[in-house]
Amino acid sequence: MKLFSYLRHPLKCLLLITTTLLINGPLYSFELTLKKAIELTFQTHPDILRMLSDYRTLQAQTRLNLGLYDWVVDLGFDYSDVDQAPVVIFQPTNTRKTTYNLNAGKSLATGTTFGLSTSVLKTEDNSSFNLFSKRYETQLGLTLQQNLLDGFLGQPDRVKLKTDQSRLKSLQLMLWRELEMLASAISQRYWNLWRDVQLYAVARESEDEAKDFMDETVRLSKIGLREEDDILQAEASWLRRREETLTAKTLLDNAWSSLKISIGLHKDTDWDSLPSLEDPDWNNQVDYEKTLKMAYINRADLQSSAISRELNKELKDSQNSKIWPQLTASGGYSLVGLDPKLKTSIKQVRKYKNEGWNLGMSLSHSFGQNMDRSEMELAEAEYLRSQSQYRKRINAVEEEVEVGVNEFKRQLQILDLSKEIENRRMRIKNIFQKKFKNGRISIQDLLRAQEESRQSRYRRHLAESQMAITQLKVDLAQGSYLSQLGFGERYSLPIIEKTHYETE
Structure with missing residues (x-):
């Protein structure tokens, strides 16, 4: 009824809206999707500049080596x-x-x-x-x-050219993986912000509920239906909820500041207000064998390690020709x-x-061959090291997939249980409210039921945000996270190539 009385008086309605904005902050002024947040990060994050520097350096070195096979023309005059x-x-x-x-x-590459x-x-x-x-x-x-x-028919020359190309491709793959890791870090902050938005909303609703209950208790005490201790307990409950609201608001502000700085919006005053966020989504069906198979195909770091292993094998084989004399x-x-x-x-x-x-x-021909044999031994050692790294990378991928899939399945069960618990706690609270009005239970029982209902909502939102992060871990483990978000092919690195890095 109070709401209708406000609507009948425009001045009171305006005062109510203004007070709400001052307490809760402005309404959502813009929409920030997860993909948009990642795109902003790729445009401003310092690591992107470092990635671009690494890529350009190796690309320049590759061009320099290719330049050894360019035409050389001399024009001379003498008198x-x-x-x-x-x-x-x-x-x-x-x-x-x-x-x-x-x-x-x-x-020529044939030597x-x-x-x-x-x-x-x-x-x-x-x-x-x-x-x-x-x-x-x-x-x-x-x-x-x-x-x-x-080096018959130019084997060292061909291996050198292939080495440069393989290293460039390997670096491109590693940079793509670094982009995935950077995107995953931003995604976790995004879902943490979404979680804190939901928890703050629950805290606000719980505070309003406690305030209404306190006002009702005071009103009933005036007609002799409630005692002084009932009023004190209702007031203490409201103050505790108010304290929790302030704590939730602090966590929310911190989460927004963390995300805002990470995506480069902290210098723009137009982005001070809290944005509207998209809700998390996940796939209810995750299969271990399918995810592992996709990881073997998609993981950029695994492919980069495989390229390095094959490259070192070719370098080792090319060094074996050092035992032959140099015949020209x-x-x-x-x-x-x-x-x-x-x-x-x-x-x-x-x-x-x-x-x-x-x-x-x-x-x-060098009859001692100490230098040649040392190069062969170094190439052999480098090949063994690359084999070890490749095996470690496979083990790491398999572990990430298994842990991610198991965590996803358990978290999905936790989310379902949290929804069931929330439903039952809400029903219990409604029943206790009716019993309290009829004098069948004490105020302590009602306050306990309200607190348990609030906690169940908290846990459900926590489970939802954790579900989004768990889905992120699965996508990251199988190497498809950026592709699922709609970013381009990894080998051309369109994200790096089109980056406009602002230093001011």
Whole structure:
């Protein structure tokens, strides 16, 4: 009836709303979904900048190594003017040479190095006549070099290139896992905030209920239906509920501050008020075998460890070739044109007038082989270490899945029981209220029933928030958490690539 009296008087209604806002804080001013909170974190969290730095550093190193196989082009020009002692009396010799050359070379992943060269040499001298004579020497050449035995067909070069690519992919996978862990930390704070919102609501309702009961007890005492001790107990109950409300509000404010700072909203005054949160959701059916199978497929850290193991195996195998001598074969082929006229000299090259070739081979071997064997032993040790890490990672994944699934099943049972307990405690409270009005039970019995009902609601909300966190653990264990939230493919790392990190 009091509510209708307020509605009849707009000024009183406005006063009621204002008082409610001052006590409870403003109504929800915006909606903050879990995905939105994680997106904000990826845009502002300091760890994202560190991840981007690691990724860019390794990417730059990979490009640097690939640059060793780029074309190298040299363009040169040289001019010389030389005076020599005369061959004939009073006839000094003067020689002028002008050289133009263009060279191009490239290394291949097969261990082959080849080069192309072309040059034009213009020579002018007066050794025979008083006038200068000209002649042109035009050359076109090809050179090849190939390592044999040690690194036949370029095995070390191919392994090195594959090593760079594998390390980059391994880092991408590890960064994706770090993003998942960062998202899980934010998710836990999000659900903790949701829990504290619910607990604060329960505390507020319990306080209002205790206040109404105290007012009713005072009213009944005035007509002789309640004693002074009843009033004192009702007042003590209301004060205790008021204290619990203040404690719940403190926990709520702390939870919101923690989440707000984590997602980078603490500097924005527009986000001071409490947001509207989404309710938790979970899958009631979780199977251990299916979850473990998905973990083997999806876990980025497990795949990264597998890549490292295979990489170290290839490096170990490539080091075994160090026992062979270094045998290098080289060869060249050249075409030369000689003529006083430049065009004729070029035509001689084109018509293969003057040609030549060469073939060479060199052998190098360290008989002690201490350095080579040490590299082989280090590669073997690194491979064994990667095997150990891979096995540990598998054990950790299996443990996380088993613990997560078992905890999920137990927590689901706890949630069902908490709902049943809450239902029964609520019914008991309603029954006790009727009995108290009829004088069949004492005020202590009623207050105890109200407290047990409130505690059952507390435990139900705690079970719901813990259920959301347990579902998070299962998704994290099987490596599908970010994918289920709708984020992109892990290998391209779109989250990192599109991050706009604000330092101000």
